[in-house]
Amino acid sequence: xxxxxxxxxxxxxxxxxxxxxxxxxxxxxxxxxxxxxxxxxxxxxxxxxxxxxxxxxxxxxxxxxxxxxxxxxxxxxxxxxxxxxxxxxxxxxxxxxxxxxxxxxxxxxxxxxxxxxxxxxxxxxxxxxxxxxxxxxxxxxxxxxxxxxxxxxxxxxxxxxxxxxxxxxxxxxxxxxxxxxxxxxxxxxxxxxxxxxxxxxxxxxxxxxxxxxxxxxxxxxxxxxxxxxxxxxxxxxxxxxxxxxxxxxxxxxxxxxxxxxxxxxxxxxxxxxxxxxxxxxxxxxxxxxxxxxxxxxxxxxxxxxxxxxxxxxxxxxxxxxxxxxxxxxxxxxxxxxxxxxxxxxxxxxxxxxxxxxxxxxxxxxxxxxxxxxxxxxxxxxxxxxxxxxxxxxxxx
Amino acid sequence: xxxxxxxxxxxxxxxxxxxxxxxxxxxxxxxxxxxxxxxxxxxxxxxxxxxxxxxxxxxxxxxxxxxxxxxxxxxxxxxxxxxxxxxxxxxxxxxxxxxxxxxxxxxxxxxxxxxxxxxxxxxxxxxxxxxxxxxxxxxxxxxxxxxxxxxxxxxxxxxxxxxxxxxxxxxxxxxxxxxxxxxxxxxxxxxxxxxxxxxxxxxxxxxxxxxxxxxxxxxxxxxxxxxxxxxxxxxxxxxxxxxxxxxxxxxxxxxxxxxxxxxxxxxxxxxxxxxxxxxxxxxxxxxxxxxxxxxxxxxxxxxxxxxxxxxxxxxxxxxxxxxxxxxxxxxxxxxxxxxxxxxxxxxxxxxxxxxxxxxxxxxxxxxxxxxxxxxxxxxxxxxxxxxxxxxxxxxx
DNA sequence: TTCTATTTATTCGGACGCTTGACGAATCAA
DNA sequence: TTGATTCGTCAAGCGTCCGAATAAATAGAA
Numbered sequence: 001x002x003x004x005x006x007x008x009x010x011x012x013x014x015x016x017x018x019x020x021x022x023x024x025x026x027x028x029x030x031x032x033x034x035x036x037x038x039x040x041x042x043x044x045x046x047x048x049x050x051x052x053x054x055x056x057x058x059x060x061x062x063x064x065x066x067x068x069x070x071x072x073x074x075x076x077x078x079x080x081x082x083x084x085x086x087x088x089x090x091x092x093x094x095x096x097x098x099x100x101x102x103x104x105x106x107x108x109x110x111x112x113x114x115x116x117x118x119x120x121x122x123x124x125x126x127x128x129x130x131x132x133x134x135x136x137x138x139x140x141x142x143x144x145x146x147x148x149x150x151x152x153x154x155x156x157x158x159x160x161x162x163x164x165x166x167x168x169x170x171x172x173x174x175x176x177x178x179x180x181x182x183x184x185x186x187x188x189x190x191x192x193x194x195x196x197x198x199x200x201x202x203x204x205x206x207x208x209x210x211x212x213x214x215x216x217x218x219x220x221x222x223x224x225x226x227x228x229x230x231x232x233x234x235x236x237x238x239x240x241x242x243x244x245x246x247x248x249x250x251x252x253x254x255x256x257x258x259x260x261x262x263x264x265x266x267x268x269x270x271x272x273x274x275x276x277x278x279x280x281x282x283x284x285x286x287x288x289x290x291x292x293x294x295x296x297x298x299x300x301x302x303x304x305x306x307x308x309x310x311x312x313x314x315x316x317x318x319x320x321x322x323x324x325x326x327x328x329x330x331x332x333x334x335x336x337x338x339x340x341x342x343x344x345x346x347x348x349x350x351x352x353x354x355x356x357x358x359x360x361x362x363x364x365x366x367x368x369x370x371x372x373x374x375x376x377x378x379x380x381x382x383x384x385x386x387x388x389x390x391x392x393x394x395x396x
Numbered sequence: 397x398x399x400x401x402x403x404x405x406x407x408x409x410x411x412x413x414x415x416x417x418x419x420x421x422x423x424x425x426x427x428x429x430x431x432x433x434x435x436x437x438x439x440x441x442x443x444x445x446x447x448x449x450x451x452x453x454x455x456x457x458x459x460x461x462x463x464x465x466x467x468x469x470x471x472x473x474x475x476x477x478x479x480x481x482x483x484x485x486x487x488x489x490x491x492x493x494x495x496x497x498x499x500x501x502x503x504x505x506x507x508x509x510x511x512x513x514x515x516x517x518x519x520x521x522x523x524x525x526x527x528x529x530x531x532x533x534x535x536x537x538x539x540x541x542x543x544x545x546x547x548x549x550x551x552x553x554x555x556x557x558x559x560x561x562x563x564x565x566x567x568x569x570x571x572x573x574x575x576x577x578x579x580x581x582x583x584x585x586x587x588x589x590x591x592x593x594x595x596x597x598x599x600x601x602x603x604x605x606x607x608x609x610x611x612x613x614x615x616x617x618x619x620x621x622x623x624x625x626x627x628x629x630x631x632x633x634x635x636x637x638x639x640x641x642x643x644x645x646x647x648x649x650x651x652x653x654x655x656x657x658x659x660x661x662x663x664x665x666x667x668x669x670x671x672x673x674x675x676x677x678x679x680x681x682x683x684x685x686x687x688x689x690x691x692x693x694x695x696x697x698x699x700x701x702x703x704x705x706x707x708x709x710x711x712x713x714x715x716x717x718x719x720x721x722x723x724x725x726x727x728x729x730x731x732x733x734x735x736x737x738x739x740x741x742x743x744x745x746x747x748x749x750x751x752x753x754x755x756x757x758x759x760x761x762x763x764x765x766x767x768x769x770x771x772x773x774x775x776x777x778x779x780x781x782x783x784x785x786x787x788x789x790x791x792x
Numbered sequence: 793t794t795c796t797a798t799t800t801a802t803t804c805g806g807a808c809g810c811t812t813g814a815c816g817a818a819t820c821a822a
Numbered sequence: 823t824t825g826a827t828t829c830g831t832c833a834a835g836c837g838t839c840c841g842a843a844t845a846a847a848t849a850g851a852a
Contacts, residue, residue: 001398001401002397002398005776008780011780012780012781015780015781015782015783016781016783016784093783094782094783193782193785194785198784198785201622202621202622214708216708216709218614218615218619219614219615219617219619219620220779221615221617223614223615223709224615224710225598225614225709225710225711226597226598226710226711226712227710227740228710229710229739229740230708230709230710231708231710232707232710232739233707233708234707234739235703235707235738235739236703236704236707236708237634237700237703237704237737238633242700242703242736242737243736243737248736251739304633304638307631307632307633307638308632308633308704308708309708311628311629311630311631311632312610312612312626312627312629312632312704312705312708312709313612313619313621313626313708313709314620314621314622314623314624314625314626314627314628315621315622316622340638340639340644341633341638341639342631343625343628343630343631343647344623344625364782367782368779368780368782371780371782372779372780375780377776377777380401380773380776380777381773381776381777381778381779382777383764383768383777384404384407384408384411384764384767384768384771385408385411385412386411386490386589386760386763386764386767387411387412387489387490388412388594389589389590389594
């Protein structure tokens with residue numbers, strides 16, 4: 001029990017300061033040299049740690065340096081988008097070994113699952129890792145992921161996936177259980193781990209692309225909501241009559257702010273025919289007056305959504321992401337509009353990782369789960385619960 | 397270190413199952429009878445625990461029963477409202493011993509601080525507790541409380557308090573440091589501890605009274621925001637033009653939905669002169685058509701705010717509180733309007749504790765802080781942090 | 793009443809994990 | 823070569839926990 005705590009703090013020190021000697025580990029963790037040698041020895045026997053050289057140049061005896069060994073375990077992050085499939089492989093120490101991506105198999109359904117398995121397998125073998133060594137897998141997917149069951153409640157925009165038991169089938173194909181999480185939530189975690197929101201505890205991630213979505217990170221924790229539906233801001237009563245038919249079906253804000261809404265509004269404004277929101281933005285940059293107006297209105301709506309989030313959860317930073325939100329010209333307009341709307345100034349940044357955010361976030365969660373599997377202190381960490389109002393008297 | 401964990405789990409068992417014998421404690425906690433006797437003995441010596449009788453009627457030797465002793469410590473919860481001052485005294489085991497309230501001293505400033513000290517002192521002495529025995533004090537106040545400094549950033553609606561170092565002065569007067577927290581947040585925690593939201597982890601508390609405010613409880617934790625300004629939904633861009641002058645100063649939603657806004661709208665609708673929002677609601681109940689319309693519009697605005705919260709954080713339960721929000725007739729109208737607006741049905745309840753919610757929540761936080769002071773595992777509980785992207789190599 | 797089964801409570805011995813201090817080993821600098 | 827310094831191991835001791843044995847107290851059966 002107390003050994004578990006020692007092992008945990010040694011592992012933590014190894015995560016952040018490798019390569020490191022046993023003597024230094026003892027100083028950092030506060031444990032004795034004796035205990036340290038014992039712990040490191042068991043780590044070495046388990047393959048969690050390996051020798052990596054000796055110190056030199058210092059006065060005194062040289063020390064053996066240790067670092068976390070890739071033998072300790074590998075993790076897989078997968079971003080399953082409607083257009084693109086991305087997979088990343090990392091080792092227990094946090095180093096991302098390789099990333100690969102392909103267009104998502106257009107035939108959908110089981111073909112996509114096969115594609116994921118094939119790509120993951122190739123990635124593992126190309127990096128001298130047998131797929132069976134992978135000890136944690138997290139998959140980013142659009143749609144609502146129920147936090148209790150882990151199942152997908154709203155199928156992603158991929159045909160034929162909604163009838164399949166995706167969690168079970170994919171776990172079987174990959175030889176290890178797969179944890180699902182909403183892609184926007186994972187993009188947010190990606191930005192927090194390796195992106196523009198590092199070391200912050202209160203961050204909101206506004207994703208504007210084909211749809212609109214929000215990721216919330218509060219008190220250093222992801223907000224999923226009771227049904228995993230937190231951040232479904234497509235349904236915010238902004239930008240139109242929330243009782244309208246379109247608003248009921250698709251969500252009031254999404255109807256205006258989604259890519260389809262932008263294209264539609266550009267058409268209604270008499271703009272030349274376009275078939276993607278991207279073209280509207282490009283027209284605006286080239287000076288098309290109608291496009292400029294539509295983009296301005298789009299930024300105003302996004303700022304309204306941002307102001308809503310700022311007033312509700314008071315984040316330290318607002319990250320703009322998604323294929324539309326990450327455009328720097330657009331982000332500037334949103335920031336300017338937000339100054340007028342928000343009760344207090346809030347910093348805005350555009351996504352640093354872009355399309356990679358989701359897969360990086362998936363890797364970060366997969367890593368965290370692996371670490372917790374080895375060194376978790378689940379029941380220890382729980383807060384002392386207060387007594388209920390009706391004192392239960394133990395029947396004697 | 398490991399003893400601390402044992403002590404902690406024994407205390408937890410005592411909190412929830414007292415009176416209880418040492419033998420039963422051993423069964424519940426999984427510790428040995430031997431260890432249990434040691435721990436309980438030290439608790440008894442520290443005055444944390446006392447004998448309270450023996451078992452009888454069972455076969456076998458009788459057991460000595462123990463319970464948490466009030467000698468272990470008392471806590472104070474204080475709700476400082478603009479109109480009313482409420483103080484509650486509880487003991488370490490969670491029992492609320494007494495509550496008292498008075499109209500807030502209208503002279504404001506230092507008089508109010510004196511009043512708090514006097515009322516607290518009386519409450520302690522009336523319950524055979526010397527004020528010096530009080531080991532944790534939490535005060536509920538309107539306004540934004542900075543979560544880092546603990547200071548009040550927006551002074552409550554009490555004259556003369558904004559120039560004073562309230563935290564320091566009050567701590568001195570009461571002989572123990574005082575922790576401040578937003579009154580709506582504490583009302584929410586009150587409902588979660590003893591009210592209508594017991595044992596839930598995702599709750600939103602919509603407070604409608606002279607102002608509008610929101611309390612958020614997510615993942616079993618209070619959401620304060622980076623600056624303590626989470627839940628400042630008076631600034632939601634709902635119910636009017638958010639760029640208007642009134643919206644900028646007071647908040648767009650608050651301008652319409654606050655008590656003053658209700659009275660104003662009733663006047664604009666040609667209603668008979670009233671001087672409080674309460675009268676508008678009473679007129680509506682007695683059949684006044686204009687009042688009915690104004691109340692209906694008010695409910696619609698509240699439902700829009702609620703829909704915003706539901707779409708953003710997906711709570712399990714929405715509690716309506718505050719002098720206006722807790723009216724059952726009004727809550728029904730809000731619930732009906734929300735069905736049309738929210739993407740998914742969400743349960744709504746009205747506050748069970750009413751005006752007492754704030755002080756009950758203050759007691760709950762004071763208790764939790766006392767428990768953590770004795771049995772906290774702060775650094776143990778922290779999650780394993782992931783390594784930063786740039787691996788720091790220890791300079792050797 | 794006496795005896796037995798049962799439960800509570802204490803005592804004792806042993807195991808585990810951690811620390812301290814001493815000591816040998818390895819290295820750099822003079 | 824010598825001394826200072828640091829690394830790593832060994833041995834001893836301490837705190838905490840557990841399990842087994844034992845004593846104490848009680849209800850129910852004989």
